């Protein structure tokens with residue numbers, strides 16, 4: 001069997017947006033019976049929350065959509081991730097600048113804005129950390145839509 005297609009979601013802290021993206025995308029992949037063909041992970045550009053579970057508000061928002069992200073643990077992006085993952089998908093332009101710096105030094109997979117795969121016309125998943133619960137709902141809406149586009153792209157790649 002060919003190697004699984006690997007997808008890495010990246011944000012700043014790896015406690016709000018990228019674990020939500022990991023959970024939503026994995027849920028979609030499981031529903032479509034493609035789990036064995038994909039490897040999915042997430043991380044943050046910062047190490048501030050290393051080892052921690054996602055933010056309680058992100059867990060609650062995902063739970064309302066029957067997605068459990070409570071078991072995820074934050075980790076920091078490593079340069080080697082760019083060698084290991086086929087897709088490196090960042091949440092905002094600040095993440096993009098940070099990961100591009102590493103990519104310029106290291107090579108490997110060029111990072112892209114995750115919402116390039118969506119149809120909302122929005123380029124960035126806004127950081128919900130300092131806002132209210134509604135920000136987390138908006139994050140899930142944007143992520144869900146882009147996840148469908150991403151899976152379409154991967155299906156073409158898988159043939």
Ligand code: 4NP
Nearest residue numbers: 011012013014015016017129
């Ligand atoms: P994330 O959100 O990048 O979506 O995980 C944030 C989490 C933590 C902080 C900022 C953004 N922080 O400043 O600690």
